[in-house]
Amino acid sequence: MLEIRNLHVKLQEEDKVILRGVDLTVGAGEVHAIMGPNGSGKSTLSYVLAGRDGYEVTEGSARLEGKDLLDMEPEERAAAGLFLAFQYPVEIPGVGNMTFLRTAVNAQRKARGEAELSAGDFLKVVREKARTLKIDAEMLKRPVNVGFSGGEKKRNEILQMAMLEPRMCILDETDSGLDVDAMKLVADGVNALRSDGRSFLVITHYQRLLDHIRPDVVHIMAAGRIIRTGGPELALEVENNGYADILSEVG
């Protein structure tokens, strides 16, 4: 599904190198988790994959189902099946959440040569999915993320993911700032989408989320590299001992 090879990334405007050779392969239907200290480059990796401006790839490649992601516009990556749930979802005053969702869904359908959803069909699907995420109708009418609480913003990200049905989902700290019940909702939302043809890359600091979303593989990222890869037990190790041991092992 997702194949990242020796990815090196620096900031465009400065000489600051953030990713120093990331290698990562996520197979179809797999769930991978990335953990790692603050500032290690996890969000940067997700932004670079999604196509945000301001970064420069100096070496390496990233492919989604064989297609060169780095060559595409952000919207093309989305149409190809990539989705990023932002660590900090963006507020867009003046654009209604519903309009936003419908525009996004129809833009992707159009890019794939599918017919647009009718307003009625769309509404039905949104309402249904919003209900399972406990997002009320009033929130759908408000401008995108404006005045949403931290937890509401994160649930809104999952709603978008559920509507867009991407094949490669990257969740950047979607669990941060969520209360226990909301975390469960988000995890259920993710689990409901799990399927053979859909993969997840879950960035998190906490074992808690991984109790609900059982990852197949756990990676530890530090200083712009994946320094260890293992099974779910690796997350437990981090939870119990922090990163000190792992970091010193690697040197």
Added chain:
Amino acid sequence: MALPKAKEDALAARLAALPALSGKGWLAAARAEALARLQAMGLPARRDEYWRYTDPASLNAPEPLPAKRFDVTDEAAPFDGMDRLKIVFVDGVFDAAASDDLALAGVSIERLATAEEKDIHWAQGIYGVLEARGQTPVARPLAALNSAFATDGVLIHATGRASKPVSLIYVHNSETSDAILHHCIKLDPGAELTLLENGPAAARFSKVMEVDIADGASFHHIRLQGRDHERRAVTHLFARLGAKSDLRSFTLTANGRLTRNEAVVELTGDEGRAHLAGATVGDGGFHHDDTVFITHAAVACESRQVFKKVLMNGATGVFQGKILVKPGAQKTDGYQISQSLLLDEDSQFLAKPELEIYADDVKCSHGSTSGAIDETALFYLQSRGVPRRQAQALLVLAFLAEAIEEIADEAIAEDIRARLERWLARHGSKG
């Protein structure tokens, strides 16, 4: 006081190119007075404070600069399909064949040319009168020139509730047309009228509209200044509002080489309400100037100015807006916002918002901002699959929303949003 030499010469050149004053009866007198005002003021010059941001040269010149007509074929004409009374002017000349019968329940409509045949006319109290009142404290010579030399126009008297909107349609035909139109509108107490205006107008277009809104009357004005790229226009709206009366005016401007829209509004009766709004989109050689002057001369009146401009590829936007609260105009509620969204660094927005307040119990606010598109929001939308151009359009429409919300008629507002969406799909910043 004698005019400076340069102004005298400019005026002499312009007057030489204009026909001798015409008009009969009451109108002849009004025109003569207007000419006297013009001669005392001279034509505007770049050095005048009020024209610091907009060069009036092409509006002053004896001959208009030629402007190719632009035939719109990719969308329906504005207000198409709406039940309305149509009055058509081609290059500023009334076109009887293309117009509807000037008969409408609740309203009487006459051409200026017919009205001047009469010895006395209600328009005597308005024609050139509101314009003259609007000449202080700031001179508006091009409005006086219009009053003196207007060649056509309509006089609309609403005595009750107009049974449908009156729609003025300006058609541009000749590449060198120089139209001078003057309309007077009078609303009796409690009367209601919606006036629609649209069209590219002429190569050079000057229009004055004087509106007298009596107590409890309500006047809605929606104007779409067409997609003609090369035309130049100067328009003036002079409105006087009585107690508990209501004025709402919205203007959409897309394209046009030069546009100066002045609005001069006087709230003379208690609890009057005036809302003026404009949405402007400009690409390239585009200069758009909104100049607004609102006077609060009565108690508990409300005024709103909401002007938004989207500028790209070197377009220029200007806003000069003033709220004057006279002594005794307590409980005034004045709001003014002018904002521009600059899609590149070549475009510019020049704003001069002003408040002048001589009463103590008032609530007035004004704000002016100029900013770029929010790149983070743009990326967020793109990451959801929305193509950049469309994402940009969504953000631009969100930016314009506050102005469009001033349109009371939701169907018209929706049509205007759709027109803007299409315009935004056709235009993009190259910067």
